[in-house]
Amino acid sequence: MPPQANTRARSVGANTSAPPAVATRPVAKQRMETDPSSTVFKLEDLSVYYGSFRAVRNVSMSIPQRQITAFIGPSGCGKTTMLRCLNRMNDLVEIARVEGRVLYHGVDLYDERVNPVEVRRRIGMVFQKPNPFPKSIYDNITFGPKVAGVKGNLDEIVERSLRRAALWDEVKDRLKDSAMGLSGGQQQRLCIARALAVDPEVILMDEPCSALDPIATGRIEDLMEEIKTDYTIVIVTHNMQQAARVSDMCAFFTAEVNDHSDTRTGILVEVDRTETMFSNPQDERTESYVTGRFG
Amino acid sequence: MIGTSPATYAPEAVRKSLQGRQRDIKGFAFRAGLLAALLVTVALLAVLISDVVSGGWSVLSTRPIDFLTGSLSSSAATAGIGQGLRGTFFIAVFVVLVAFPVGVGAAIYLEEYAPHTRFTRLIDVNIRNLAGVPSVVYGILGFAIFVKALGAFTGPNANGRTVISAGLTLAILVLPIVIITSAEAVRAVPDSLREAGFGVGATRWEVIRSHVLPYAGPGILTGTVLALARALGEAAPLILVGATTGFLSGGDSYRLTSLQDKFTAMPMIIYNWAGRPQPGFKAATAAAIVILLAVVLMANATAILLRNRYEKRR
């Protein structure tokens, strides 16, 4: 297959200087060797089981700091499952089990000494459908800091979080109003502000725009670009064009049908810088997906 | 809060900060408190049942048949609940014969035919209120209507204080329960089923009869059994309607004509015996309770099992 022309999808931030290196893993191909001191997560041979069903298998990759990494691929191949491993939200499901390691700055997140509650204060999450609490806008934002033990005047935290989430101007005069009265797009930005209020290092986003209209989606994408200078973002998205627009790194997943049962297990096919993945993918499955031939 | 300088990301420092507060005392105490509430409730049930069974054991083990068939008497050694069982039986018949058709019929109207008008909402609110009216008020209703006003029909020889009056009163008492549970069962029938029936040109009644009722059947049955169990345990209406508490000369036969005589029923017997100071009656009361509980709890358990199996199938 002739290599595709090297079209630049968009210009990237500062870290394009590292040379490509060929990884030799049979399943995932991460061409880009990231500088270890700027790696936030390192997944080593990670598999997730729900009971006896293996939802995702043998995922190994690195997620760099202060960039937007996107998990892409068709539905049902374990992208959300993978995302939820990064902040141990899978713990909430009784039958979920993890094999392999998730290293967060070198520390195994699933080490028995690690407290998942602490993990989630550093690795925040924004969900697919906006889920504000049925409280005031102000109380929604202050919930996280209060839980983390912050006392005293929280007004500053509220303003700061709402400004970062590009929502301040729209709600600054009605902070005491119920959050349920906001529009869908505003609610999702509120959820982002809520996640920012605890000052996490990482923000995980599970298809944050899928329940929103195109204009609201555009605003959130702009938001992601702005905050990535301070936060590491990992986003699961169905929307290929969104991944191409917004992310710096992409991880492409697909599902394999298992031999003896009718189930499908997710696998990681390829990990690379976004422009490379979209213009010159290594695996033909990746190429089929990004050119829209399937998925 | 995390700083952004690389120095804080050394693995040891990160691991230490992730370990956090492992001992969650408040959480443990909260969970323990909630569990205690649940366990105390269950324990009370256990104590009640064991207390009653052990209390009535002396009667049930020594003279079971005599107890089940015997008549009321002022002597604890010979007192039996036979007449009470008969009364309870007839009450059950009345409840089923009256509350079931009227209740299911009302539910069908509300869910299938009724237009969305204020009048329909009034009926709806009214039924929910009736469900919360104390049983003793239903007793007054029964007394005023069936005993006093309709005394000539319900029991000319007994001043209207008959099983008929009691049965009708209790049927009215549980009517709201039957309506509410049946309406829920009918509401659960998917619209697609109805549309399939209408699509081939059936009338509304034909759709109800051949599609809705069979599908909602188990739910309706469950509701009726629960209502029946409730009716059989009620005593306050029986007092108001005039169930005999002392000696009952008749009340043995199961013939239809005897419906117009004086009567008694299980809850009434228990109420009356519970207040008697003679020592033997404590055991007799406990024994009577065991029988009543057996009937009521079995009915409840059947209804719950029915509901669980029916829910699983969906």
Add this chain to the structure above:
Amino acid sequence: MVQGSAEPPVFDAESLQGARGRFRKEAAIRRVFFAAAATSIVVSVLIILSLLGETWTFVTQVDYSSLWTDGWFPRRGMYDVKTILVGSILVTVVAMFVAGPLGMGAAAYLSEYAKPRVRRTLKPILEILAGIPSVVLGFFALTWISPEIVQRLNSESSLFNLMAAGIGVGILTTPLVASIAEDAMRSVPHALREASYGMGARKVTTSTKVVIPAAVSGLVAAFIIGISRAIGETMVVAIAAGATGGSLFSLNLFEPGQTMTAAMASMAAGTDAVKGAGLTFQSLFFVGLLLFLITLLLNVSADRFVRRVRQKY
């Protein structure tokens, strides 16, 4: 044109009407069902009518001084309403002190903490408790609660006392409160819990600061319905609180007492007629109307809260 006995099909309004008989039957059936639904209104009207008639007699004929006497002795013409009203309130307060914590606690555990298998065994047990007739609980209150609990608390307590009756009514009401409260908590969407966990909150924080506030309307409804049930309960008090003919006004929980409901029962119990001087018979209806109005008020307000829960989700 087809040759034969059939004429070409006509498409006009008349031919699309269908067989008359079939639809007349349909209309009749609908009327039958309407009649069934309308009986509920008839019942309510009858309740109010039967109460109003004799109450009117009572209110117009009663000597108003007899409404404020030392106690409630209807057969002697003393109709001190506050005695039985206070009795009802005392029993209800004790009952809610039992049913409130036990019911809400059990509901919170089943909804937030219990594993599915635990829930499947324990919830039916609660439902069984709900089916226990009140006479049984009255007997239990007299023979076990009073000696084992009340008389241990206060050795001077008489065997028949309001406290034991209150505890018995509380046990009776607990499953009702638990069932409504549990429904309210389970109907809080899981997404809210996830949002809370996602920010690093512990389970106790999520339960107390997110789930319970979100379910609060349903919890209030559960409490109010519990109160309504407790006030309307007759047999436990009739058996365990001892007062038969009447009772003196008293705030002492450790003595026999009378509630509105038990007063009605004791007036009617006994032999063939509601005997007594003057307006005894009518006073039965008077108390009945009072009770009906109080529970009506409670049920309507509880209904408002339940509707608020449904609106939110």
